[in-house]
Amino acid sequence: MTASAATTSQRQAWAALRLPAPCHGFVRASGDLFESTDPATGEVVAELAVSTPDDVDRAVAAARQALESSDWGANGEARARVLYGFAQALRADQDRLAELLTREQGKTIHEARIEIASSAKMTEYYAGLARMVYGRSAVLGQEVTGVVLREPVGVVAVITPWNWPLVLLVRSLAPALAAGNATVVKPASLTSAITVEALALLASQPGLPAGILMCVLGSGGIVGDALVGHDGTDMIAFTGETETGIRVMKRAAEGLRKVALELGGKAPNVVFADAKLDKALAGAESAIFTTCGQICTAGSRLLVEDALYDEFLERLGAVTNGLRVGDGLDPASQLGPVASASQRNKVLDYVERGKAEGRLVAGGAALAGEPYDAGCFVSPAIFADLPADSSLIRDEIFGPVLTVQRFGDEAEAVALANDTEYGLAAGLWTQDVDRAWRVGRAIRAGTIWINTYHHFYDEMEVGGFKRSGVGRQQGLEGLYEFTETKHLNFDGKSTLW
Incomplete structure (x- = not known):
């Protein structure tokens, strides 16, 4: 088993990113700086600010305000355009993002390119579904009709891991947005830089109302806990380790918030x-x-x-x-x-x-x-x-x-x-x-x-049995996870009984 040291052309000098940059208005992070480092060399990849509890409050409030003041939840055509544009932007910026992903996470550049391409492909899939959030109807009796609607859950907290930081981000974020929700993303601290840089491509899409996409940075124990327990969040989509997922579920239960959890495995x-x-x-x-x-x-x-x-x-x-x-x-x-x-x-x-x-x-x-x-x-x-x-x-x-x-x-x-x-x-x-x-x-x-x-x-759902999670990701079920059902019952009879 031998190593191949990267040549000079493969590993150029790297100037550490300072995030959030002024153009990253979707990020709320005003606390102390922390460093993200390259696990291959120990070099600093990025310096990022930590989000404070006030930053979490502001992010959630902005998401709620955007949801209530825009037609995002009712405009499937706009949602499809935004997601499709994001997919195209990911592809156009693949080389830069792949290098940043490898530097920050450590995976091979080949796998990093696969991850960027897969993220774009999955985003396109949900762009197609954004105009197809269908309910159903049934004739329940003489002059009685039931209509079941699928509506957005509301403000969704998306908490992502560091191993496949973009694919596992998109797997929750894209269907949440396609279904008409607002989102607050909390990436893993180890891969915050690549997440913020990718999200910036989404935030810049014409047609995305300001506030529909928000981001906070920092540890799960502090920032993640504040987000999961926040009164303004309606749902938590968490991907990560099982014991942490159990704590997320308990914390979310305090506010009876919906959860979707993809947790550990031993396949x-x-x-x-x-x-x-x-x-x-x-x-x-x-x-x-x-x-x-x-x-x-x-x-x-x-x-x-x-x-x-x-x-x-x-x-x-x-x-x-x-x-x-x-x-x-x-x-x-x-x-x-x-x-x-x-x-x-x-x-x-x-x-x-x-x-x-x-x-x-x-x-x-x-x-x-x-x-x-x-x-x-x-x-x-x-x-x-x-x-x-x-x-x-x-x-x-x-x-x-x-x-x-x-x-x-x-x-x-x-x-x-x-x-x-x-x-x-x-x-x-x-x-x-x-x-x-x-x-x-x-x-x-x-x-x-x-x-x-x-x-x-x-197109095909994934998810866990036993201690591997709750709910399903990908496919149609992955879209429906981010909706609530509502039954409208129409009765046209002249008398009540």
Whole structure:
């Protein structure tokens, strides 16, 4: 496993951004400065101001005022134009945004470009739906008709994570706006700069009423808590870690606010002996090492049938040992750094536990020397022969650490797959269509990929079972999450009864 240092042309000198800039009128942040740093080099990417409680009040008030004083909620054509314009702006600014994303988050430049393109594509999808927020009607009796309307919820707080900061922003923000809501965004502190810069492209769109998009910056414990508990917010859309999501739900419950939560995962990736071997190997590698394992749908628990187990593990170990870890701006890097020093230390702690509890199959080496010393780099690791109660199997590590378990038959595969408190996603590899149906129905997770992994579609809903969340994102259900239903009952009879 070797690193490729970025060339001078790939990593130019970087002048730290000062945010919010004067043109960012949608941001309310007047407190002390904090720094966002590059996890590959430790360089300062941006200096940002923290939002105060008064800033949160002003942001929510501006959103409420905009919703009540404009026709935003009733004008689907305007909403569609604004969202479509935002999508086009993201595409036009892809190179700059991708570099900023890689510098701030650490992911490879290839993945950063995919994220910008995916964000634009999803925004376009919801631009199309903005004019199609349909209700329904029913004849309920002689001269009696019921009409069910879908109306905006109101002011929606959108709280986003740092791993896919733009896709997971757009996944809540675009449908919230398409449905006619006003929004207040609170990005993760680690990726505030890329979020603000992308939101500036939306804020500049003609036709977006001032105040419909607002943003506050700072920690979840202070700024996020103030936003979630604010009397002026009507709904919270949160994506992040499960324990934090539980606290968000409790806080929102104090005001009976609606919540949509996409939380943690510990996804099983189940490989049967009849799987197409090369494709399954590529799928297993991608499932765990995409975004350096920092993704809630990561296939971090690999389950392999006995007959294939030894060969599969040997080949996957060889692939893992050959992965190139390095600066995300270097196109040769296959894994960048993890997002922060605390995340690196957490991953390395689990690696040490794994060495004590099971067998290290690949990776797991300390990364030292140039270019690693200044950054937050970790070695991707595979562990086998762990006890069933190992924390590596039970916990969401959120890093490039894979556990491998064997199974003997279909029933055992399903039992192992479901032996988790999470239920966000799963993978299933088999050429037996009947088995795919049986096992796919039996696994308790919101998305089951069959003979593929990490392929998302704007039209298809995602979301979690168990401790992986509440509600659904993407697709039509993702739009409807941001609406309230209202029944208008028309009675044309001449008498009451």
